[in-house]
Amino acid sequence: MSKLISYVMFLFVCLNAGLSDGVKLPPNIGRCNLKDPNLNECIGKNIEDAVRKFKDGAPQIGIPPFEPLKISKMVIGEGTGPVNVQQNFENIELSGLTDSKVLKEIVDMEKDKHYCESFSPKLELVGDYDMNGRVLVSRQNWNSGKGKFDIILYNSSLTHNLTMEKYTKKNKTYWRMIDYLVTISPEKMHYQFDNLFDGNYKPGKDALSIR
Template structure:
């Protein structure tokens, strides 16, 4: 089993405007007894993702495009990547452009399942690394861009019911994702702190020529980190909106 450690600190400047909130009018409600329930779930998840691009004053949420991630640390892999990737002042672009292909809810197990495709997911910020990738030294600090193209994402979200002021809510205690990009592009500027620009360009070329091997080695770290980010966002919505305002149960 791949042993990837990661540390993630998310400070997204989002504040609750009130203790409870109603979903915006463009967020639909799904009837649990409707034969098209799964399609309703799929559609509503997609609408929610797209709508939150500009945030929601009703939910007290700031815009999600881009999403700020002050610090992100992806631990080294066990093969090609022998370096800890330390990212700071990062922004995640493209999340709200995701297309949801399927969705379902198991109320007994309190689990939501979804499948999505994100055409272009970009993580941009500042890196700080000192190690090796593909036996090449990777040292430096500077701007970075990791772009995932046409990424298929499977979401498994486990909830836990609780009551607040007589209403039932869900708190998500686990959010697992799998990331399967069609292509990944890497760009690390100022490698070797600018002392050898040509070598820096060559290393970037090697990373992109071998993107599958490089990304596969550290994918568990990215999956764990993205899962934590998504869990945080989901909880910010579900902690404000009661289940009866999301689903029809009668």
């Protein structure tokens, strides 16, 4: 997911006038003046607008198509409960990002903090998965599953907390991200994992009974 985070952060930083490190945005992308009393609203509006305008990408500044957004790899580590699984996802395509809406923006220039709330009506991820671990139910363990996956998140509320740091280059001040935390809360989710539990129906049924 780091590639997605990098592109979102790229948009945020570039939309702040004077902070982009030599990158020239296309003329149809809005800018924000740091002295604007409505800076938060300006940044939120322009990020939302830029994500839509970059739907087909902008190769001249290194932005790939956003629909779908291709992510090479994503890893989710093992948990500590009854489901203890390492999840590896590859060749991912994320659709629905350009339909997202920015609901709230708070930029604290003094503390180098950025907080954002957004809403996505539908996000879909498809690709290849490989899981290894154990599900401890009914005294049965399993340790593998590999195949295609399809995950759909409906009506997702997202919060983004970003920590930045300033640095100087050629007597100009820029921002770079040092920490990013995103929380996704979907109203409903749909999962499809081909060959989960190596095609064994029984442990799959037991795992779904875990509360």
